Amino acid sequence: MALRSNARGRGTTTPAFVIVLGLVAGCAPAEPTEERGIQPIVGWANGGDIQSVTVGTCHGDPVATVEEDDRTATITVTSTKRSPGDSCLDALQVPPDRPLEDRAVIDGATGEVPPGIEG
Secondary structure, three states: OOOEEEEOEEEEEOOOOHHHHHHHHHHOOOOOOOOEEOEEEEEEEOOOOOEEEEEOOOOOOOOOEEEEEEOOOEEEEEEEEOOHHHOOEEEEEEEEEEEEEEEEEEEOOOOOOOOEEEO
């Protein structure tokens, strides 16, 4: 809080809270965005009996379904996409009904093979 002296030598206070309030109001974050729906897989790893997938949602309560046939296992993830976007990912452990073996994993959102998780 800034102090100024007046002619009589007494200090007066500057209402600094008005200045701070103006700065906070001017820098207020945008309304959070949320959209629940099918989300593309941004990373995938074959863990044998468990498939590890990540999606670009942030605490979006993801749920995965698996549709399987003799050639593919299609993993579809439904989640809520929220701000802050890519700075936070959700990870899921998805157990197919039977071992993956040589079947291809397909992303239900894109119809393509999802990118692998490096590491």
